[in-house]
Amino acid sequence: MTETLPGHAVDADHYRRALAVHAAGVVVITAQSEGIPVGLTATSFSSVSLDPPLVSFYVDRGSTTWPWLRSADHFAVNVLASDQEEVAARFARKGIDRFAEPTRWRPGPLGAPLLHDVSAHLICLPHETADVGDHVLVVGLVAEAHVYSAGRPLLYHQGRFGRFLAHS
Template sequence: MTAPSDLGTARPGSPGLLRSVFRKHAAGVAVITARGDRGPVGFTATSLASVSADPPMLSFGVATGGSTWPAIAAGDHVGVHLLGEHQRELAATFARSGADRFGAATAWRDGPEGVPLLDDVLAWTVCRVVARVPAGDHRIVVAEVLLGDPAGAGRPLLYHQGRFTGLRE
């Protein structure tokens, strides 16, 4: 059995422990978008997961205290965008609180179901939200993939050790 002194600096069961552990987990980077009452909203997510092939479904976590949550809570559709290595700044913009996420530096267009679609991504989907599951200070959103485009070029953007990075060969 591991003694408490061997657990490092993170308190057992603390948010700090979870963050410390997941800093070791390399994750793909996605941007989730939706149409809000005041226009497009979005955030950077590393919690994207495939849920089901038939019907095609995915999930992601969203903070209920974040600026994007009201639009996702009220809306029926979301956009899910997989980012490439060339989009580190875009990922940082959508992760930064108070940033002008859909300003002049962000190339995007209105897509099906009114979902904002980002340009030049590796892949995108438009999804219909089917469930919002409470999970602490977040909700796990389960969404059915309706349509999309997997034909973007490039290599995936990853999040590891608290920073955006690319694959190494």
């Protein structure tokens, strides 16, 4: 274990290795901006508040999707199911049309794309944003929530996708 003096930041390599052992659920954030569907894979999604119902995620300030997301009047959180690792990989890949075949999606009630076969959709209205380090914290007010299956989630751990196995 490497010790670090108080007030000093750990180096990137130790940071990455420590965070890699933290398993996370995987979502795809989608929106429609100027008629164009946009979306990106995120593991930084989290619940924030019940009253009011708020959720959050962090987006890299260098993300080419962020300027489009920022100008959208709402966004959708697509909670991926355990068999959707290809969807997760596709929405993290640059230089492709992420919404082209084989991606299956439909426009949601307010227009943001909803991916098919996910565990749940949350439709969110922008609540606030804050610059935090090299990311932007995006907080959304959950306007609608639709749960389709209480099935197994897609997880990300040590750079790989996997499944959840309950003890009982």
